Amino acid sequence: MSTATIYLRQSEDKTGEAAAVSRQLAECREFCAAKGWTVRDVFEDNDRSATSGKARPAFDALLDSKPQRIVVWHIDRLVRVTRDLERVIDLGVNVHAVKSGHIDLSNPAGRATARTVTAWSTYEGEQKAIRQKSANRQRAQNGRVLWTRRPFGFDRDGANVHVVKSEAAEIRKAARKVLKGSTMAAIVADWNARGITTTTGGRWSVTTLRRVLLSPRMTGRAVSVGIDYGKQLPVILDDDTADRLRATLTDPRRKSAPSTTTKHLLSGLVLCGRDGCDNAPMFATSNAQGLMIYRCRTCYGGRSMERVDEVVQGTVVGILSRPDAAVLFHAPVDVNALREEVVTLRDRRDGLAELLALGLMAREAVKDSAQRLTSQIADLERKIDAANGASPVARVLGAEDVAAAYGALSLMDKREVIRTLMTVRILPVGKGVRFRPEHVDMTPRGQK
Template identity: 55%
Template sequence: MPTRAAIYARQSLDKSGDALAVSRQIVECRELIERNGWEVAEVYQDNDRSATTGKARPEFSRLLADLSAGRHEVLVCWHTDRLYRRLRDLVTLLGVAEKRALRIATVRSSDLDLSTPAGRMVAGLLGSVASYEGEQKAARQVAANKQRAQNGIVLWTRRPFGFDRDGNEVKVVKAEAREIRKAADAVLAGATLASIAADLNERGIHTTTGSQWSVTSVRRVLLNPRTAGRVTSKGEDYGKGAAAILDEETADQLGAILRNPARKQAPPSTEVKYLLSGLAHCGREGCDDAVMFATSNPKGATIYRCLKCYGTRRLDLVDEVVMGMLVERLSRPDALDLLGADVDVAELRRQVVELRESRDAIAAMLTDRLLSPEAARTQAIRLTAQIDDLERRIRDASGADPLARLAQASDVAAAAKRMSLRERRDAIRALMTVRILPAGKGIRFNPEHIDIEWKRGQ
């Protein structure tokens, strides 16, 4: 009976998706089997599977099981590095060889008899060489990727939203760039990522993979350093690229808001349903600033009522006056002064710009070989740490504060409408104390019945 031979073929990366390299291996293995007068019992192939990453190779696992069961006498492969690159895989093969007189025949390298000490020694040496070559190849690839990033060349595997590539040149996709700018403006005005994702999906705008938008995908696009023209690789910043969608100041403000841990907290309680319930105070003499709460009157209208004197005012009219005064105050040129003089956010942002420029200069010097890679990396890490510290201080000063977001908005009224009820309450609480003054019976509502005591400025 002819010797039963199993064929194993593998390639790490199938760029075309046609498995042509695997097919060629199998053809040459069949020719070797025919020359030896053996019989092809079964073919095992792992296409687009690396032997060094540790990820599963289903066919290799099935092959080992069949060899252990004694279904094949010879294992044929194109080269031993197609079979194993890691010594742990060789150890597994040796375990099979102890049970079976396993022979490995190859097209392009030496045959191995794992049943003998000499054969196992040769296999071990070949495995060590293959492992070394794999590590060197990976190191060369990392270095090549780093050099391309430093030179502004990007070879992405999935096109980022807002950009496309013409050869090595990165270009902005105008329609997608408009969506990114629109989303950035919405976030700065107080909109949630969920509302932005819903809007994109409703208008039929998809991600570059054709998927629906989610909070995560919107956040990833807005925080991508490339949107501000940064070139990064493996977490290292190599300076400005040729294409940008957002200016650096806008990108910094987005980062301050979206990276703030406060955004990850659980949704606020739904117990508070009205703007000034528990915030407004009764201004009647003798009530001692008693807090007023929202309730309904016998006619079904929603009102604010003092629990001490039972005085009331229509809720919608009071809310309109208070929000109008809040928007008017934060629309003034000196609105940013209300954020406090302890942190000069504008000065911090100026320092961030200077540090970024210094880091860009280092990247340029590296490209021109005026600095060694190690020296450039050391300087870049130092500057990046300083930038991160300044951005943290900016974030702490204004990133999560609704009052700060309103004060920095170009359209305060629109920004206030986008805010949640809880955020509007927080802004009011930080800036003013609201008192509802008494009025005689039958007197119509007058905005002057609302007294505002400003906590910051006037």
């Protein structure tokens, strides 16, 4: 009995209804019936590319099934790259295509024809990719941004992009929470609990949320193949917020924190002052006796968390209780000048990519410079916040009871106050030395 095995494939199924493969199947069955062949098996790879390099389960199953002959709608449904064609040739069976005829793989001429057809399919795919990139670049230059998957926060009517208000509101709230010290994990848990989904209906993860918050699209920038074409889209986050957000989310101390939720005042904020540790952050943990300490993960040195917190918070309250504190922190500030400085630093940071591309700076040097500029921008933003009364420091200054006002702040606001006022380091001491306040170095912010 003569049998045939049908293979079906469609690269992209936008509707999810597999209409294209259904049409292929109908024509392939009709073709087999006309030849008098009995259809033994049907293998289907719907919504699967033949050029991406990703696995095609049905294609692999087809090869394992030892077919007598293969029937496809067109040869490019079966193979589009040479490596797959060679696997089919190794079977030693013939391939019959409804739209492109019979390819006899049992002789050199047939195999040469098949290789030529496949080579042209590969060429066509590569040319299509080039044309697509060029078209995307031109659309970005003209302010027309299209996408195959709707990004969270945006939608479009034709080529006109607009903001989805409810999603944009969630993005802005998430940004504010991160800047106040909330973790990404906490925000993700909240979104998932409230049924907020990705644009594909999936659940959020820290990675997907981070990708959204750091996307240049949030500030209205159109980026195609790594090239920034400037402000072309509606804005969800202003540049200042986006810069502070990027500084926060790319802070190495935040990335190395061992827990998903900050529970202790100085965990990840206090630094190790030992030579060779390069100001490594210290994190809250318990020692062998069960006491909470701040420990360096480089030298493993540690100091009592309770004692360090007591010294630092006492110093903070003392600074903010000074009669001249309001003058110190409310000194006349030219906010516009600070913003201009932020813009200058941002431009310098953006220019690093061009220096790297031209080979004028090494990758590590660019990375170090970018981190330094980002830190300077974050410091300036804190000064702007303080001048505008947005800093938690401003909420404590001038209070009738500074200690009570500071004590009423949230943990994250207390951390922000400390971060604004000083850099805290725990100095190295000999083993077994009793804790003394002078073991904690508190350098005013902006000094070394």
